[in-house]
Amino acid sequence: MSRRFAVAERTTAAAEGDVVVLLIGMRINRFWAVHHWLPVLLSMPRMLRELGRRPERGLLGHVLLTASPRTYYVVQYWESKEKLYAYAHAPDTFHHTAWAFINRKERSGKVRGHVGLWHETYVVPQGSYESIYADMPAFGLAAAHGRTPLERRGRRAKDRFAYRPEKAAPPARADGA
Numbered sequence: 494m495s496r497r498f499a500v501a502e503r504t505t506a507a508a509e510g511d512v513v514v515l516l517i518g519m520r521i522n523r524f525w526a527v528h529h530w531l532p533v534l535l536s537m538p539r540m541l542r543e544l545g546r547r548p549e550r551g552l553l554g555h556v557l558l559t560a561s562p563r564t565y566y567v568v569q570y571w572e573s574k575e576k577l578y579a580y581a582h583a584p585d586t587f588h589h590t591a592w593a594f595i596n597r598k599e600r601s602g603k604v605r606g607h608v609g610l611w612h613e614t615y616v617v618p619q620g621s622y623e624s625i626y627a628d629m630p631a632f633g634l635a636a637a638h639g640r641t642p643l644e645r646r647g648r649r650a651k652d653r654f655a656y657r658p659e660k661a662a663p664p665a666r667a668d669g670a
Contacts, residue, residue, distance in 0.1 A: 518566025
């Protein structure tokens with residue numbers, strides 16, 4: 494259902510259950526120290542490509558953003574916090590290689606504040622998020638989880654917050670109880 498072009502309709506994200514959101518980024522503290530911040534800037538696209546080749550790792554979607562000429566970040570949507578943690582700690586990933594490099598520099602006293610790193614992780618419980626996209630291609634949460642017509646979740650924000658997916662009826666027991 495994902496389209497790259499704008500559509501003349503109102504939709505909402507088709508997410509169900511908890512939503513895992515990771516904000517991760519960097520800040521260039523000293524522009525002249527290109528050899529310090531450029532490798533950091535280039536590492537995120539490499540990690541995103543790696544995750545794109547391995548969808549079983551759990552990254553559902555991402556949005557690249559900038560807050561200023563100094564600050565760049567990515568909003569990432571994950572299947573679960575467990576898959577996010579597994580990727581972050583897996584020794585066979587570029588993330589592991591990048592953090593090992595940063596930790597070695599820190600231990601040797603070669604970190605001089607040229608580039609700042611940050612991340613924030615949120616597990617948003619069902620009923621604590623809602624979305625609306627008017628005349629937009631799939632974006633953000635909707636790009637990660639798919640889109641659905643607004644009417645299926647409610648035209649008002651309070652209705653979308655209250656939405657709960659229908660649960661399948663429990664299977665009938667063979668003994669008739």
